[in-house]
Amino acid sequence: MENKTVGVNKMIKAIFFDIDGTLVSFKTHQVPDSTIEALKQLKKKGIKIFIATGRGKDGLKVLDEIEFDGYITLNGQYCYDKDLIIYQNTIDPHDLQNLVNYLDNHQVPCGFTEEHDKYYNYRDWRVDEIHRITQNDGQPAKDCSQVCTRKIYQCQCFVDEAEEKELLKLMPNCISARWHPMFCDISPKGGTKQNGIDKFLEYYHLQLSETMAFGDGGNDIPMLNHVNLAVAMGNGNEEVKKAADYVTDEVDLDGVVKALKHFNLL
Template identity: 50%
Template structure:
């Protein structure tokens, strides 16, 4: 019996083609709530970004944000895992030597050193305003949960990771990557949330479409890739549903008899 379902946002709940959540998905989420099945967001996004998205009329039990590094519900923080301060010091020195746009993400705040065309392109692609400008040195005195470099090559990825030996990364756009703690990830956040709710892995399902969803889809009992996911994500999933714009979530939930309408 499924007791908890985890949903990625971009390309899973939110269509960037229509700039909205499909009506069939909204209907499905309402039915799941009425049945007492917990629904959770599992995203790489920050709480401030989520508030700017057209998700206001959707209600979730909790949120796994920043790729699992910051998890909370209406009662407060369930789990958090900041980046090693030594890694932050080293990446700051590296940016001073070889500048590139970079976001530092705190629990309630995120800021970037500067904007360029690459930043504008990426933010437009995810239907999100440009991040506020700020001094990255703030990261020396505040916990940083995620670092997001923009406008870097594959070669630069490796240079950056050498500065942050306690971290891992995923590329979510041709022009941007997410850097998080080595032992982090959506799957880690999900395990902590399940522990808090006393729910077993056997009672879980998840939907995703991006590279940062792969570990999540492998972890849960039933991992479902959206039809618009790339091949690597589809191969990691237990099954593939239809495209987000063709009622993919609704069809999968109906297939598993979690909704009957």
């Protein structure tokens, strides 16, 4: 890794943060107090802070204490700030119909995310286990037969990697990302975390050379590869750490604060 510490405090103007395992602890399901204070200090210094998450808009209540400059949600499919929607992207109806047909013949839980709602075709222990980790997947199951007539931004399919490949063959206009071996997020092509970054850079007239990002999961790797300065959390997997310029401590051990101090941003 090249030494990117020198001059970083003058170079970085925008920092993008994943939520689960990065800002929010999997143990406490909260943002550590040290991280909240650090984010507030960044804003006071004029550095813009952004969320870049697989969660939808309805899953951001855990961040209520912090005012961000923008939100890249649903892995980039729905990007907005306090004033307007910067970018949105929904799944092709034909791809959705193919998914519904697949679910009719396979006992697979699947979550469907709309702008202000999320629901499942049915729930079992797999969904309950992810909810135990995230505290963000407690939505009900209901009839999803007409889902192809709705604006769906992302699907959360509880399949292994082999089944994921089969689903993508049925959904040619979609891509997938996974941060847990039990499921993958399926999203329309065109919207990704890195695309969301570019949308906000254009909106705020910033350069990619002025960006930094923090992440811990597989769905963060493209984002970490995209920004100028990439930080992996100590609780992240090895592939994430390989994609980073710097590996910090775990979220519960003040990892965000330690990295910001390492790069003289605090």
